[in-house]
Structures are given as C-alpha cells and as structure tokens.
Amino acid sequence: MGKHPLLSEKRGEKQLLLGNEAIVRGALEAGVNMITCYPGTPSSEVVDTFRRIGGDGRYKMEYSVNEKVAMEVACGAALAGAMSLVTMKHVGLNVAADPLFTTAYTGLPGGLVILSADDPGCHSSQNEQDNRGYARMAHLPCFEPASAEEARAMTRAAFALARDLQQPVLLRTTTRVSHMRGAVTFHTLPQAAQTVPFQREPMRYVPLPAVARKRHAALNNAMQRAQEIADQSPFNIETSHAETKLGIIASGVARDYLADALISGGWTDKVDLLELGMTWPLPEKKLSAFLKNHSHVLVLEEGADFLERDVRALCQRIGADVSIEGKDEILTDMGEYSRSLVMQRLAKWFSCPCPLNPAPTPRTDLPGRPPNLCPGCSHRSVYYAARQVFGDEAIYSSDIGCYTLGVVPPMRMADFLFCMGSSISGGSGFSEVSEKTVVSFIGDSTFFHSGMTGLANAVFNQHKLLLVILDNGTTAMTGHQPNPGMLQEALGEGCSHLDIEQIVRAFGVSQCKKVSSYNLRGLIKAMTEFKDLPGIRVLIAQEPCVLYARRTLGKRQPNVAQVVEQNDDTRRCLKELACPAFYMKGEDVAVDQNLCSGCMVCLQVAPKSFKAVKREGGRP
Amino acid sequence: MSQDKRLRIFFTGVGGQGTLTATNLLARTALMNNLEVVAGEVHGMAQRGGVVESVLLLGGWRSPKLDHGEADLILGFEPLETLRALPYLRHGGSVFSSSDPLPPLSVSLGVSSYPDLETIQSDIQKVASQCTFLPCRELGTKAGSVQSGNTVLLAAACASGVLPITLEMLSQGIKTFLPEKHQASNLEALKLAEAYLKSAAQ
Numbered sequence: 176m177g178k179h180p181l182l183s184e185k186r187g188e189k190q191l192l193l194g195n196e197a198i199v200r201g202a203l204e205a206g207v208n209m210i211t212c213y214p215g216t217p218s219s220e221v222v223d224t225f226r227r228i229g230g231d232g233r234y235k236m237e238y239s240v241n242e243k244v245a246m247e248v249a250c251g252a253a254l255a256g257a258m259s260l261v262t263m264k265h266v267g268l269n270v271a272a273d274p275l276f277t278t279a280y281t282g283l284p285g286g287l288v289i290l291s292a293d294d295p296g297c298h299s300s301q302n303e304q305d306n307r308g309y310a311r312m313a314h315l316p317c318f319e320p321a322s323a324e325e326a327r328a329m330t331r332a333a334f335a336l337a338r339d340l341q342q343p344v345l346l347r348t349t350t351r352v353s354h355m356r357g358a359v360t361f362h363t364l365p366q367a368a369q370t371v372p373f374q375r376e377p378m379r380y381v382p383l384p385a386v387a388r389k390r391h392a393a394l395n396n397a398m399q400r401a402q403e404i405a406d407q408s409p410f411n412i413e414t415s416h417a418e419t420k421l422g423i424i425a426s427g428v429a430r431d432y433l434a435d436a437l438i439s440g441g442w443t444d445k446v447d448l449l450e451l452g453m454t455w456p457l458p459e460k461k462l463s464a465f466l467k468n469h470s471h472v473l474v475l476e477e478g479a480d481f482l483e484r485d486v487r488a489l490c491q492r493i494g495a496d497v498s499i500e501g502k503d504e505i506l507t508d509m510g511e512y513s514r515s516l517v518m519q520r521l522a523k524w525f526s527c528p529c530p531l532n533p534a535p536t537p538r539t540d541l542p543g544r545p546p547n548l549c550p551g552c553s554h555r556s557v558y559y560a561a562r563q564v565f566g567d568e569a570i571y572s573s574d575i576g577c578y579t580l581g582v583v584p585p586m587r588m589a590d591f592l593f594c595m596g597s598s599i600s601g602g603s604g605f606s607e608v609s610e611k612t613v614v615s616f617i618g619d620s621t622f623f624h625s626g627m628t629g630l631a632n633a634v635f636n637q638h639k640l641l642l643v644i645l646d647n648g649t650t651a652m653t654g655h656q657p658n659p660g661m662l663q664e665a666l667g668e669g670c671s672h673l674d675i676e677q678i679v680r681a682f683g684v685s686q687c688k689k690v691s692s693y694n695l696r697g698l699i700k701a702m703t704e705f706k707d708l709p710g711i712r713v714l715i716a717q718e719p720c721v722l723y724a725r726r727t728l729g730k731r732q733p734n735v736a737q738v739v740e741q742n743d744d745t746r747r748c749l750k751e752l753a754c755p756a757f758y759m760k761g762e763d764v765a766v767d768q769n770l771c772s773g774c775m776v777c778l779q780v781a782p783k784s785f786k787a788v789k790r791e792g793g794r795p
Numbered sequence: 796m797s798q799d800k801r802l803r804i805f806f807t808g809v810g811g812q813g814t815l816t817a818t819n820l821l822a823r824t825a826l827m828n829n830l831e832v833v834a835g836e837v838h839g840m841a842q843r844g845g846v847v848e849s850v851l852l853l854g855g856w857r858s859p860k861l862d863h864g865e866a867d868l869i870l871g872f873e874p875l876e877t878l879r880a881l882p883y884l885r886h887g888g889s890v891f892s893s894s895d896p897l898p899p900l901s902v903s904l905g906v907s908s909y910p911d912l913e914t915i916q917s918d919i920q921k922v923a924s925q926c927t928f929l930p931c932r933e934l935g936t937k938a939g940s941v942q943s944g945n946t947v948l949l950a951a952a953c954a955s956g957v958l959p960i961t962l963e964m965l966s967q968g969i970k971t972f973l974p975e976k977h978q979a980s981n982l983e984a985l986k987l988a989e990a991y992l993k994s995a996a997q
Contacts, residue, residue, distance in 0.1 A: 185828060191819075191826045193836075216838055298837050322833070322857070351859040356822055356834035430858040513861040534864025537882040537923045541875065542907040544809065544899040546845035749904060758903035 188361045189764045193650025194353045195220035197323040198290060198346070200361065201330025203233065205337035208285070210236040211245040213624065214653040215264030216299035217353040218292035222262050223654060233367045238650075238657050239623040241595070242267035246274045246289070250343075253283035254380065254567035256370035257783045258334055262290040263308045264276045264332035266594065270625070276313045279343055281380050282397070284371040286338030288330065289315070293349045295477055296511040301575070301594065303510070305478035306347055310455040313588045314394050315345040316401040317455035318410065319427040323357030326756025329410060329452060331362065336404065338368075345455075349477065351428050351511070361629065374609055389579035402456035416444055421525075422469035424462070426451040426482055429475040429512050436517040440530055457485055462475030466495040473524050474501040500524060546580060550756035553692035553718035554578045554645050558586040559752055559780070560698035561614060561643070564706060569612040569641075572602030574626070577652045577720075580644050585753050588616065596625025603629065603638035612706065615642045619660035619675060620650040627678065631713050641705050642713045645692070646675055647720040655723045665727065681711045692718035695779040721772045732773025734787040744781035752780050800959060801854035807880040808938045809897050810844050817872070817945040818849040824960055824968030825853055835859030844900075846876055855960060868957055869923075870948055872931070881922060883921030889921045891952045893931035893944065918983050927951055927992075934987045939980030946981045950988035958975055962989065 180190060181200055181702070192200065198221050202210070225236050231776035239245035242263045249261035263271060268291045275741040276290065294300040310317035316336055318329040330346055337344040337629035378386055391478040406413065423446050425433050430450050437443045449465045451458070466472060466489065474483040483501030487637060490497055502508060505520045515531055522529035543715040548555050558581045561569075573589035574580055574597065581588035593601050617626045622644055633640055648665070650656040657666055659673035666672060679687050686708060690697040698716060736756075738745060741763050748762045749757050754777065764784075766777075778785045804821075808814035811956075815836050822834040833852040850861050863882040867982035871877025877912025884890065894912060901907040912928070918977055919926045946969065952958055953965045962985065969981045 189826070191823045191832060191834075220838070350837065351835060354836045354838055355859040356819065356832070356836070358826055358832060363857070428859070431859060435856055435858045511860060513860055513862045514858040532864050532885060534862070535882045535884060535886070537863070538878070538918070541879050542899050542901045542909065544844070544846050545878070546810070547900055549844065753900070753904065755900050755903070758898065759905040 181224070181228050182231060182364065183361060184364045185735045186361060186363045189358050190361070191356055192327075192359045193220055194320070194323050194348060194355045195324045196224050197326035197359045198330045198348075199224045200359060201327040201333065202260050202288070202361045204327070204331045204364060205334030206258055206365050207234050207260050207334065208367050208370060209249065209252040210234055210262070211239050211249045211382060212262040213239055213242045213245050213267055214650055214656040215267050215292070216653055217294060217348070218262045218264045218290060219653045219656065220353070221290060223656065236379070239721050240344055241619040241658060242271040243273060244698070245643075246271035249287055250274055250278045251285060254289040255283040255373050256285040258286045258338060258368040260288050260290065263292070264300065265291055265293040265304055266300060266302065268309055270595070272309070272313070275343065276384055278386055279315060280315050280382055282395055283337075283343060283391070284340040284341045284373075286334055286341070287343040288337050288346055288348045288794070289335045289343055290348065291345050291408045292353045293347060293478070293586070295349055298350050303478070303590070305481065306345070307454065307481050308457040308479065309346070311481065314398050315343055315455065315563040316340070316398075316405070316453070317345040317347055319452060319454050320352055321346050321428050321430045321452070322352075323355055323359050325410070325452060326352065327359050333408070334747055335496070336401070338371075340397050340401060342394070342401070349428055394532055398456055402459060405456050405458040406460045408453040408458065411458045412450045413461065413465065414448040414450070416447055419445060419447055420470040421445060422447045422449065422472045423466055423475060424451065424465065424472060424482065424486060425475040426551055427477055429477050429517070430516040432512050432514045433475055435514040436521055439514065440518055442519060442525065443547050445525065451482070454482070457489070459489060462486065462489055463493050463495070463617060466490055466493065466497050468498055471498045473502070473520075474499065474518065474522075475506070475512070476501075479508050504559045545583065547583065547755055548577065548580050549721055549775040550770045551721040551755050552577070553716070553721065553774075554581060554755065555586070555752065556695055556776040557643060557645060557692050557698060557716045558588040558775070559776070560695055560702055562586060562587060562751070563699055564702040565612065565614060569614045570605060570609065572598045572605060572613055572615040572795050574598035574615070574617040574621050578618055581616065585751055595621055596629055599626050599629030599633055599640065599642060602640050603636070604635045606639050613640055615640055617637040617642065617644055618651070619644065619646040619648065620658040622675065623659050623673070630679065630684070630711070631682055638711065639709055640711055641702075642711065644695060644713065645714045646715055647723070649720050649723045651723060653721045655720070655727060676715055679715070684711050684713050686712040687715070688713075689715040689717060692716040693774050693776055695776055721774070733790060734773050734775070735768050735771040735790045736773070736775060736777050737788045738764050738782050739786045742784060745784035748781040748784060752777060801856050802852070802867050802958065803856055803861060803882055804851040804853070804868045804870060805861055805866035805869045805883045806849045806851065806872070807876040808847050810847050811878060812847070812872050812897075812937060813874050813942045813945050814847045815849055815936065817870075817949055818851055820968055820972055821949055821960065822851055823972045824964055825851070827968060827971065828960065828964050830959060831855045833857055833859060846879070848880065863893065870952060872945060872948060874900070874912060874915050874928070875909060878918060880920060884922050886922055887924045888922070889925040889957045890919050891927050891929070891955070891956065892947055893948060894928040895930060895932035925955065925957070927955070929988065933986055934991060938984035938987050940977070943980040943984035946984040947988040947991075950985040951992060954989060954992055982993070
C-alpha cells in the first residue's frame, strides 16, 4: 500500500478534506509527535484518521479510556517535550478540565493543542455548551476555524504558538466545521518535531501553593504575549470600505453565514468586517481601533455571547462611543446560526426589508425516521428481557452510547441520564432514596471511561443497584474505536485487553453473572434471580456489536429468521421486540432477509412463529 | 466563477445508503474540475437508521448548513426523504429522486402509512420546475451493486445540465476517486441512467 494522500510531501497540493482531516494535515505540518483522545462526535475523525494513515512512524497515538486520562497522557508527553494533540468533544473537556487548568499554570514546553469539537444544535450530544468559555476561564489561546483550509492552517499555527509560549492552546471547532468538506492547500510536510529536553524543575512543575501562586503570574505574562500575537495574527482580518460607519465583528462558523448573507442581501459594500480566527486572548488593539472607527457595531457569534460581552466591556474601558448589538430574538444563544437567520438579523440592524424568498411549507404528517437500534443489535434482546422481568416497576438509569436509543418505545429503557458513566453513580444516589429497584445500563467503553469509579463507589458505600453492562466489544456509536474491553485479536499489538468480569469481581462484587446477549432465557433467568437481592448485582451481557462483527470481525450468521406461523405471539414479537427487520406484508408479519442479522432472538420470543432458514444471496 | 453559477445542492437519504459517499464523490469531482466546493455533513447518531442529510455548495457559497427554500437542487436517495426535504428547495428548483421506498419502522410495523408515490410527485411538482424519479435500486442492482444506484441519481443530475458537472466529468471522477472494485458497477450505473433517461424522454 502506498503512502496515504494526507502524507503527501507536495507543497501546494490541493485536496478536498473533511474539516477534521484538515486538522490532521495541519498537525502533521506542525510535526506532531503524540496524539491522544477519547472518541466523541464530532471530533472522532481526527484521531481515526491518524490511526488510518499510519503516519510512517512520525507520531505515537492512543485511544485513552477517558478525556481526563487522554489530557493527562498528552500533558505528560508535552512535558517530556513532545508536540502533543488531545482530541475530544465539547462535553469531554468537562471531564478533562482538572489537569487542563493546572497545566496552564505550569506550562508545557513541548506544546499541547487541545481540540474541542463543540456541538451547537445537539446533533449528537446532551447539551450545546460553548467551550470558548474554557479559553477564558483556563487562560488558553484559542483558534476558531470556519473552513477546512483554516482548520489546517490554524492547527499548524496553534502548535507553533503552543511551543513558542509553552502554554496549552485550544482549537475549537463546531459540528459544521469538523464535518465540512473543502479544498485544502498543503504546506510543506516536515519531519516530526524535535522534542524539547525535559529540565527537572519541581518549583515549576509541582504546583504546591507557593509554586502555584508564582505560576499564576507567569500564566498572566504568557497570556499578555499571546494577546500581542493575537493583535498581529493573520487570522484576524479586517475588511474596510471607506464610507461606512457600520462594522461587524464575527467569529467561527458565523463568518460563513455572514459572507453568504452579505452577498445574498447585496450588502457587501455597506459594512466593514472584523473577522476573528484567533479569538482568545482578544486582539484588543485591533478591536479598539475598529470600535473607535465605527458608530454601530454588530457582533456575530454562534453559541454564547462571550465575544459580545467582551466587546461591550472593551468599549467601556476605552471609552468608545459606539452602539453595540449582538444576540437578540433572531440570533439567540440556542442552536445553530444559518445564512437566513443572519440575513434577518442584518436586515433588522440595517432597518431594511429582508430579501428572503418564501420556502415550501413542511408537511407534518410524514412518518418519522428516528435513529434506532440496528437489526440484530445485542442491546435489543437485553432490553426486551429487562422489560419482561421489571416492566414499569424499575427505574432505568441509562448512559451514553448507542444503547441510549433504548429510550425509544417499545423498550422505554431509559428514565434518566446525566453524562458518561453516570448510570452507576446516578443510579446509586437514586436508589438510596427510592423504594424502587434501580437498573443501570452501561456500555463497555463507557464502563472503562468512568463507570468503574462509580462501581467502586457503589461497592464502597454499599449502594443497591442492578447494573447491566452491555458489552458489545467496541465503542460502537462513534465508529468502532478500540477500548480496553475489545478482544485481544482485534486490538492487535500495542494494546492489552482488560477483562470486565475480572474487574467487577476484583472490586468485590460477588453477585456477578455473564450471559450472551442473544440468550434470552439466560438473561431473564439472571435478571429474575438478581431482582430481589440486596446490594450490587452485575450482569454482563456480552455479544459483539452486529455492525462491528460483520465489518471488522468478518462474522455473519449463515441463517436468517423466517415467519412460519401468524399468531398472537408473532404479532406480540413484532410489537414488543420491534426489530427493524420486521415488516407488515398486508395483514402478515414478515422478516426482511436483507436486514435480518440472524440473531434469532425472535425465535426465542415466539418459538412457534419463526424458524431459521438459510440466507439467500442477500446484501454484499 | 460568476455568482449566478453558484449552486446549492441538498442530499437526503437513509443511514447506510451511501448518501455521504455520493456527496463526497460529486464534491471531489467538482474540485477536480476547478469548481469552488464546500460540502457539509452530519455524522454520528443519525447514521443509525435515521435520516442522513448533506449539502454540496458550488461556486463560492460558504454556509455549511442550508435553510428552507435555499437549495437549487435536491438529490433524494429515498422518496419519502425527498418529500421530507422538499421545504429546502427554492421555488423553481430541481429534484432528482429514487423511486424505491425504504419504509421507516413505523410503516413496517403498520403504525403509520407511507405516502404514495403519486402524492410525493405531485407535492414536488408544485414547487420544482423539474422532477425526475428513477428506479435507482433496480438500475443499481442491474449495474452490479445496490449502492451503485446512488450513481444513477448523480448521473441523472449531471445529464440534465443543472450541474456544472458533465457525465464525462462524473465518469472521470468515478475512475479517480472510487475504489477499483466499485468502479465497473458505478460506470455501468452511469450508462444505465443515461439509457433510462433517453427511454423515459421518448
């Protein structure tokens, strides 16, 4: 196999890249030595791309067990002198915040760039927090690309700055930027960066109170330098027209919507622009001059009103007599911006009509197509068993992964969820004050992420909980990334398998059973036995993710299910198991052979209704 | 490229159909022909059997997300999803869609009903100046793989002249960007689409 196109050494070569792939190219151009991550949409393609391209020995990388660990490994590597990258989704940075705040004090000579991929609009997330707040709170220089090309260029610049200042630097994208494709022009591809030799310096790197107080001042000095750099940054661009007193300050993906809105409205010559790509520290000199030169300024930023508030504060400080506008009822802090929203906001600001064409009216009577557990998904049978055993009597504490989709009827297997790993600890707290049985569901990757600490706590504090570990042997939702529970043969060299049952038992859980997720009778028996027992009970339901089994492990069942009898049980199976491979053929229930994975759970639900038959041809 | 050649294309389909692969193929083909390209996708949870939407912008548009009434062209890989995406079309835009339904679960389970194809077509014709339905699954299967049915749709759009991408460019794109083992079926799908359009026009 030849070298991957992303490793092309041809300067000036142009490729169409995903924003996240462009970040990989930018990091390679900077000479990145070490990459760590915890996968999470919309960040995952960055590290998956590093894994796929191999890298010719340029870098080391790992899938860490959670974001805090990923951050600490990357910080350790950066302290040892490596140019390091750590990637995660926005909520991951909450998990990783502890080491981040303090390494900003000590500094990291090798250089650390943190990718936070935010998710305004909650495409795949539980909230839409705006991680530009972390730049302000932890004192991190921050870059916000708005195109694939900028993703490359700003990543490269972020590394240069991280090494120059010896400070962690935040690269903040949003879903639309991470998953945008655009033309990227390659810069030269150097060898991996030289590492910076570690100088033993405990009075810097061991933040005892006396050290930390001094380092806070050092951090402030570094950020002052960063501010001068931001004022000179080629990513902070002013576009001026001589005649206007109207100015717009914009950052992030709002710049894209603004560019299209100005052209669509015919307003290009009406306003001056100050577009910010290096958004923290604020380029105060540039901003001050812009504010003083305009009578009316509109601030456009998707997400929170950070920039707007900072601009307002700056105006007060420099005594600029300028009207500032920003968030309002059109552009709020909720969801995503768009071209037409920005057009409406601009029209209001200009006090002119908005030239938007009417759109066709959406039909509200169309059958929906919500995401669902796949046909043959090993979680479905576990949820079916739990519903049989507990019905609506138990409280279901869910967690983050494909299995969160168990919330959908007819399973209804999620009553609450906070964050990664919360099923166990949240469930523990709930059961302390509730008479109801609490059943917690957690996946294998999430168990390693932060379920283990919750389990240790549950044993230590003698909580009462039935924990079901849905072990499908991979990190399924984000694209089958490795985790410690993955089989050794799938992990290959360089990673070691950890056995979940051994861990659970080592934590002191004696009531622990392991059952195949496709063994319905075994699941129901185990749950029934565990139902009224006190203390911590752990059921490990194990069967590989059906997509992973097929695509990666090359396993495919030779048989599929077929309906042989239409009776009440057949219809009950359709209604209660609700496998997407079922469909109604007139009045009859049928199985789509192309969709059926051959898990044969339906044969156990309704033995007289289904039988296994040999798969005919089927999908490739 | 002048601004009047700026085009916004909305792709819609069902998770697993290859909507994003088709978007990427057309995007890379466009870039190879020196067009300005931005494409937008959403990955993750939606891909588990849900609706998958993407956009392709040609000629200098930058917004990676479309609003209702903004698309010049909808490429629908599933008829119900084409109808669902219709509000994204500007009045007078074009629609190319597969005519092969993939019923959502609620329809399979008999809880809701799938709109009939005539209703879908007539709804679309109220908005679109051009509306072409193709039996993508049938032609794809005939060409050698169900997935190459997506190329049938791309080819139909290219053949119609609404795109600044010709059939020859698409053919070249297939040869350049698709893995070798998929090239033959996709090139065949392109031919079948051309033949189908000719026979339909007669």
